[in-house]
Amino acid sequence: MTILTKSLFVRSVLINNNAGEVRALVIRDWLSGKPRDTIAHDNVVSFGAVSNIVNEWRHALDVSDGDALRELGIMFRKLGITAPQCAIGFRLANILKDLGVDEENFGNFVSQVYNQCTKPMSQT
Numbered sequence: 307m308t309i310l311t312k313s314l315f316v317r318s319v320l321i322n323n324n325a326g327e328v329r330a331l332v333i334r335d336w337l338s339g340k341p342r343d344t345i346a347h348d349n350v351v352s353f354g355a356v357s358n359i360v361n362e363w364r365h366a367l368d369v370s371d372g373d374a375l376r377e378l379g380i381m382f383r384k385l386g387i388t389a390p391q392c393a394i395g396f397r398l399a400n401i402l403k404d405l406g407v408d409e410e411n412f413g414n415f416v417s418q419v420y421n422q423c424t425k426p427m428s429q430t
Contacts, residue, residue, distance in 0.1 A: 332359045339380035 328349055335345040336356070345356045364372035382392060399412065407415045 329359050329363075332356055333363050336360050337375055337379040339376065339383050 328351065331349050332345055332351065335348065342353055342356050346353045382389060402412055402415065
């Protein structure tokens with residue numbers, strides 16, 4: 307048995323003993339937009355197991371909810387942001403709206419506030 311084979315065997319035994327954890331990892335990877343073959347390889351499961359885990363999860367929610375979450379994950383990955391970063395942006399956008407700033411003027415408003423706050427005191 308080669309080192310790689312032993313490593314895969316040990317990982318497989320550990321994963322089989324932690325089936326719930328593997329399911330969570332598969333779903334997390336799927337939501338982040340990874341392809342099925344990559345998910346299978348990374349989690350040492352078959353392609354069919356990935357499909358079954360994802361399908362069971364999607365049907366437990368609602369297929370449209372699961373698909374929407376995956377689309378959101380793909381969008382985050384394409385934008386290079388995380389869910390917490392998106393949440394912070396959403397919170398800031400709501401704060402600006404509550405202050406009466408029109409969404410079209412967010413960038414301009416933030417720039418004006420920044421410029422006012424960074425001016426030396428003698429120029430105000």
